Amino acid sequence: MADNNKTDGERPEGERIAKLLARAGVASRREVERMIGDGRIAIDGKVLDTPATILPNLKGVTVDGKAVAKPDQTRIFAFHKPSGLITAERDPKGRATIYTALRNAMPKGSPRVMPIGRLDMNTEGLLLLTNDGELKRALELPANGVPRTYRARAFGDISQEQLEDLMDGITIDGVHYGSIDANLERRTGRNQWIEMTLTEGKNREVRRVLEHLGLQVSRLVRTAYGPFELGDLPRGQAGEIKQADVERLRKMMKREGFL
Structure with a gap:
């Protein structure tokens, strides 16, 4: 599918679909690109065949046949990961994952979240989680020096x-x-x-x-x-980062050109 938001000699208006879907919390950019390759994403019913597609918004975009909701406000949660948990949604070996613990640890009404970076099974401590795939990527990239x-x-x-x-x-x-x-x-x-x-x-x-x-x-x-500390957060518990601190981080990341 060609980029359909530009004319000859003009720069396209909007952003790459992978970035928009990451921002909406669907998945990370890399995972979105894999989903496109698997034919899981469509625009107005037509299966997307390239992650280079540029759109002004997510109107008409579906993932696995379901419409994509508008991006929620960026939220970040701090989780005190105990030792013995895998930082993944599922494990082929059947080992317990962070999501096993998060079911009871996350505040009520929390959105779907993705871990920012990873902690191996035997490492404990601060694991940040967010609903914003674009921010997740920016905080993880080694080049950004977080x-x-x-x-x-x-x-x-x-x-x-x-x-x-x-x-x-x-x-x-x-x-x-x-x-x-x-x-x-x-x-x-x-x-x-x-x-x-x-x-x-x-x-x-x-x-x-x-x-x-x-x-x-x-x-x-x-x-x-980054700017967030484990502090006295109890092991196995999660808490939400203050929105003012999240917005301060996003402004700094934008100012540095990371977002």
Whole structure:
């Protein structure tokens, strides 16, 4: 289906359909593109065949035959993820997922939400959730440099000087990890708590870096993501971020060109 919102010599008016659907909370842009490839999205009854289609709005757009509702107000929720949960909607191995816990943890009347980034099964702490797929993508992209802070309990020997070397980045088994701000918080014998702030969020980044330094990680907690902190949110519970803080974040992301 060709872009039908432009004439020769004019720029198209509107936005790519994947971006509009992500903003409406249907799915992430990447997932929307897969849905288009699977023939699940149509416009005025005609199955869409390209994610490059540009539209002014979602009028006439259907997903699996159902009309897409207008985007709701962007909302963000903080969830204190316990260890032992998979950050996914479903797991082929039948393991418990965050959505198992969210059924009881989310406030009443909450919209369908998607996790911003992931925490592996054995990592606990702050997991942000949103109904805005476009904001989700912007907060996840490593290029946007959104900081994530973790506290790791690790066994072994390490010095502050060794941790400070991580500011220059480190390459492990051919994978390069960017600058990490790491600080030794406290030590009891050979056990210590280490705080680490990074911006890339690669798969198992904190564990791999600390294990490369000869440490054994026994507990890992994410304490902050962007401007939002875990605080005293009880484990297994979720709460909504104040709307004023959400709007402040969106304005900043737009100002930086991330949205």
